[in-house]
Amino acid sequence: MxxxxxxxxxxxxxxxxxxxxxxxxxxxxxxxxxxxxxxxxxxxxxxxxxxxxxxxxxxxxxxxxxxxxxxxxxxxxxxxxxxxxxxxxxxxxxxxxxxxxxxxxxxxxxxxxxxxxxxxxxxxxxxxxxxxxxxxxxxxxxxxxxxxxxxxxxxxxxxxxxxxxxxxxxxxxxxxxxxxxxxxxxxxxxxxxxxxxxxxxxxxxxxxxxxxxxxxxxxxxxxxxxxxxxxxxxGEEWPRERRIDEMLRFHNALIAHYEETLCGESQLLSKIKPFWEYAEEEIGRKAWKAIKKAGTVPKYRTALALIE
Ligand SMILES: Cc1cc2nc3c(=O)[nH]c(=O)nc-3n(C[C@H](O)[C@H](O)[C@H](O)COP(=O)(O)O)c2cc1C
Incomplete structure (x- = not known):
């Protein structure tokens, strides 16, 4: 292989x-x-x-x-x-x-x-x-x-x-x-x-x-x-803390790009929320559900802060 x-x-x-x-x-x-x-x-x-x-x-x-x-x-x-x-x-x-x-x-x-x-x-x-x-x-x-x-x-x-x-x-x-x-x-x-x-x-x-x-x-x-x-x-498993740090870094670069290129809150949320769709296990149910529910960018940011 x-x-x-x-x-x-x-x-x-x-x-x-x-x-x-x-x-x-x-x-x-x-x-x-x-x-x-x-x-x-x-x-x-x-x-x-x-x-x-x-x-x-x-x-x-x-x-x-x-x-x-x-x-x-x-x-x-x-x-x-x-x-x-x-x-x-x-x-x-x-x-x-x-x-x-x-x-x-x-x-x-x-x-x-x-x-x-x-x-x-x-x-x-x-x-x-x-x-x-x-x-x-x-x-x-x-x-x-x-x-x-x-x-x-x-x-x-x-x-x-x-x-x-x-x-x-x-x-x-x-x-x-x-x-x-x-x-x-x-x-x-x-x-x-x-x-x-x-x-x-x-x-x-x-x-x-x-x-x-x-x-x-x-x-x-x-x-x-x-x-x-x-x-x-x-050939190694990263500790969870490192995985989450890197995932947030990746997410932040992506959302910064969307903020520059998209127009309006609802467009931004509809592009960035799918980022987390399959991440329930990785980020925990509480944060995952709050992200899904967030209807505004400030609420989305608050939900992100729940990722421990
Ligand atoms: C929402 C969704 C969209 C997909 N779109 C495509 C696609 O455009 N082309 C494709 O070959 N497979 C597509 N797939 C299938 C995936 O590439 C993959 O074969 C499938 O999810 C199984 O692999 P996984 O268990 O690692 O996810 C899609 C899967 C999902 C869930």
């Missing part, structure tokens, strides 16, 4: 500002991903382009992620991102949101093996782009992935990040680790593990259990404990 840590895309959380200040606060050999970018009205939204290629994205290694229903959409997205300088792109085949799966995107694409057989042909049109994938086991069946494995194996993907759940489970329920092992056995491409890694020992347990994984991808665990990647890279 290399020392790189894969930072999962989480819509509404890991946008350019969060990624920028996270890298600034903690450093490290992290590979970040944009939340999924989709085709809309025959193009890509300006805000998605800005998120990928704006100045905040210059300080970290970044791979844009695309979600698509067919090869026409994929072609359009690859062209638009290549024009913006992308040299690597991640294919989303795992999103469980019904709005996407209902249209055959994300985890809905796994079942469409007829369309998937065209993937290598589209990929070949973009020799300057190296592809990776992020997926689930399937939509509802735990071995649906077998249907598209021959196509995936015929492509040189840099890695496949696998979240060993099906879309029906959304983000809860048991991880199917036996099926993860099966997937690894069948995959010709390197496999990255993604799911429920919350502490350095969760990560070391997983890398010991699956010695052949190419890496780990951290999602909600990292959002709730932003030092997690740095701790994992250093």
């Amino acid at each position: 290399n020392s790189r840590i894969y930072i999962a895309p989480v819509q509404g959380h890991t946008d350019a500002a969060w990624r920028h200040f996270h890298q600034l606060a903690y450093g490290g050999n992290n590979l970040y991903f944009t939340p999924f970018i989709r085709a809309e009205h025959g193009g890509v939204r300006d805000r998605d382009i800005r998120d990928f290629s704006g100045p905040l994205s210059a300080n970290h290694q970044l791979e844009p992620q695309v979600i698509f229903r067919d090869m026409e959409e994929l072609d359009l997205l690859l062209t638009a991102l290549e024009d913006e300088g992308a040299t690597r792109i991640n294919l989303n085949m795992g999103c469980p949101f019904p709005l996407q799966t209902g249209k055959g995107r994300g985890a809905g694409f796994i079942a469409n093996s007829a369309e998937a057989t065209r993937l290598p042909e589209i990929a070949a049109r973009y020799p300057g782009i190296s592809l990776s994938a992020k997926m689930r086991l399937g939509f509802s069946g735990h071995d649906e992935w077998r249907g598209i494995m021959p196509v995936l194996n015929s492509m040189p993907l840099r890695f496949i990040a696998l979240h060993p759940r099906v879309a029906r489970q959304q983000y809860g329920g048991d991880l199917d680790l036996d099926m993860f092992a099966e997937f690894m056995k069948e995959s010709a491409n390197p496999v990255v593990f993604n799911g429920e890694l919350k502490t350095p020992s969760d990560i070391s347990d997983m890398t010991e259990r699956f010695a052949d994984i190419a890496g780990v991808m951290l999602g909600r665990g990292l959002l709730g404990r932003p030092s997690l990647a740095a701790e994992a890279a250093a």
Whole structure:
């Protein structure tokens, strides 16, 4: 396993500002991903382009992620991102949101093996782009992935990040680790593990259990404990006091940026409050609830002071 840590895309959380200040606060050999970018009205939204290629994205290694229903959409997205300088792109085949799966995107694409057989042909049109994938086991069946494995194996993907759940489970329920092992056995491409890694020992347990994984991808665990990647890279658990100090430093840089660029209290609160969404365990229930409830900036500041 290399020392790189894969930072999962989480819509509404890991946008350019969060990624920028996270890298600034903690450093490290992290590979970040944009939340999924989709085709809309025959193009890509300006805000998605800005998120990928704006100045905040210059300080970290970044791979844009695309979600698509067919090869026409994929072609359009690859062209638009290549024009913006992308040299690597991640294919989303795992999103469980019904709005996407209902249209055959994300985890809905796994079942469409007829369309998937065209993937290598589209990929070949973009020799300057190296592809990776992020997926689930399937939509509802735990071995649906077998249907598209021959196509995936015929492509040189840099890695496949696998979240060993099906879309029906959304983000809860048991991880199917036996099926993860099966997937690894069948995959010709390197496999990255993604799911429920919350502490350095969760990560070391997983890398010991699956010695052949190419890496780990951290999602909600990292959002709730932003030092997690740095701790994992250093192979040590930081004392809570240090974790909280660094988390507040990261938060303060991010909120200072929002104060400069956003207009008004409610915009500011709606951008900064998600910072804490997954941090209840880390900061304690009292502070977490007070932050959630705060309706004004002074109340928000008072709530922050409850973090001990
Ligand atoms: C609110 C939310 C938004 C997400 N947005 C994306 C996304 O845009 N692209 C993607 O591939 N995964 C997305 N995910 C899935 C995460 O990247 C990750 O695979 C999932 O949370 C499981 O990992 P974790 O247990 O470490 O959080 C999202 C998850 C959540 C909870």
